[in-house]
Every structure is written in C-alpha cells, then in structure tokens.
Amino acid sequence: MSLDTVVEDIREKARARAEEIREEANERAEEITDAAEEEAEQIREERAEEVERTIEQEREQRLSSANLEAKQARLEARRDVLADVRDDVEAELAALEGERREELTRALLESALAEFDADGDIAVYGRDDDEDLLTDLVAEYDDVTYAGEHDCLGGVVVESTGSRVRVDNTFDSVLEDVWEENLREISDSLFGDQ
Numbered sequence: 001m002s003l004d005t006v007v008e009d010i011r012e013k014a015r016a017r018a019e020e021i022r023e024e025a026n027e028r029a030e031e032i033t034d035a036a037e038e039e040a041e042q043i044r045e046e047r048a049e050e051v052e053r054t055i056e057q058e059r060e061q062r063l064s065s066a067n068l069e070a071k072q073a074r075l076e077a078r079r080d081v082l083a084d085v086r087d088d089v090e091a092e093l094a095a096l097e098g099e100r101r102e103e104l105t106r107a108l109l110e111s112a113l114a115e116f117d118a119d120g121d122i123a124v125y126g127r128d129d130d131e132d133l134l135t136d137l138v139a140e141y142d143d144v145t146y147a148g149e150h151d152c153l154g155g156v157v158v159e160s161t162g163s164r165v166r167v168d169n170t171f172d173s174v175l176e177d178v179w180e181e182n183l184r185e186i187s188d189s190l191f192g193d194q
Contacts, residue, residue, distance in 0.1 A: 078191060085190065086179065093153045093171045102133055105155060108169040109137055112158040113144065120162020123147035126170075127154050 096104065109124065116122055121143050126134045128149040134156065138144045150157045155170035179186070 078187065081190060082183075082187065085186070086175075089175065090153055090172075093175065096154065101130070101154065102137075104171070105130065105133060106137055108155045108171075108174070109134075109158070112156055112167040112169040113141065115167050116158070116160050116165060117162075120160045121145065123159045123161065125150035125157040125159070127152050130154060 105126070112124075113122065122141075123145060124134055124138050125147050126149070131146065131149075135146045138146050147159075150170070152170035152172045153175070155172070155174065157166065157168050157170060159166045
C-alpha cells in the first residue's frame with residue numbers, strides 16, 4: 001500500500017464521515033425544525049384558546065353588566081311608579097272633604113286620646129285647613145284643646161302636658177305604616193310576576 005492509497009483511503013473515510021456528519025446534522029436540524037414548528041403550533045393553539053377564553057370572559061362580563069344595568073333600570077322605574085302612586089294617594093288624602101274627612105279625623109282623635117290618662121291637659125294639633133273641624137271635635141272633650149297647626153295631610157298629633165306623651169295619628173303616619181306593611185302586595189299588584 002502506497003502512501004497515496006493511504007491518503008486516498010483517509011480522504012475517503014473523511015468524506016464518508018463528513019457525509020455522515022452532514023446527514024446527522026440535517027436529520028438533527030430537521031428534528032429541531034419539526035420540534036420548533038410543533039411547539040409554535042402548540043403555542044398558536046394555546047394563544048388562540050386564551051384569546052377565545054378572554055373573548056368569552058369579556059362577553060360574559062358585558063352580558064352580566066348589561067343584565068345588571070337593565071335590572072337596575074327596571075328597579076328604578078318601579079321605584080318611580082311606586083313614588084307616583086304614593087304621591088297620588090297623599091294627594092287624595094289631602095283632598096278628602098266633608099263627612100269622610102270628619103269621620104277619619106274623629107277616629108284618629110279617639111284612638112289617640114285613648115292613649116292618655118285623665119291627668120293633665122291635652123293639646124291637639126292638625127292641618128291648618130282642618131282648624132274648624134278640629135276645634136269642633138275637641139269641644140266634645142274636657143281638658144282637650146286645639147293647639148295649632150301641624151304640617152301633615154290630615155289627622156291629629158296629640159300631646160299631654162302632664163305625661164309628656166305624644167301620639168302621631170296623622171294621615172301621613174297611618175299611610176306610612178300601611179305603605180310599609182303592604183309594599184310587597186302593592187308592588188305585586190302593580191307589576192305582577194315580572
């Protein structure tokens with residue numbers, strides 16, 4: 001074997017080894033590229049899912065917010081209607097006249113006077129427009145006098161100088177009690193099962 005043959009043999013082995021390294025490098029590069037593409041696809045899918053989740057969350061939040069706003073608007077409208085109804089009732093109470101007003105005022109006065117013992121003078125206050133009516137009603141009782149105006153829709157406020165007791169039997173206080181006790185039924189009557 002000559003030196004040229006040995007050199008050629010070494011070159012041939014080196015070429016073969018270089019080709020083998022190149023093929024391994026290409027395979028490795030292809031594996032890395034495939035892995036990178038697979039990872040990139042996985043990242044794209046994860047990002048797409050994340051974007052979908054974000055969009056769904058925002059949609060749910062906006063829907064929930066819109067539902068809450070609509071509910072608040074309905075409640076506000078109901079409050080406005082209830083306030084209008086209450087205003088109408090107050091206007092009707094203030095406008096009561098004649099026998100009906102006298103009958104209700106008398107009943108409220110009698111109920112208030114029942115709360116007092118016989119000791120001491122009793123003062124009765126009422127709506128300015130009811131002064132004549134109240135003066136006539138209190139004249140039926142001993143130690144009971146009309147003492148002046150009280151800002152109300154009607155009825156009476158009765159005080160005793162001897163016992164420091166005060167009874168508010170105005171149309172306003174009776175309406176407040178009835179309104180609070182029956183608000184659910186009033187609301188159901190006006191709005192049903194909405």
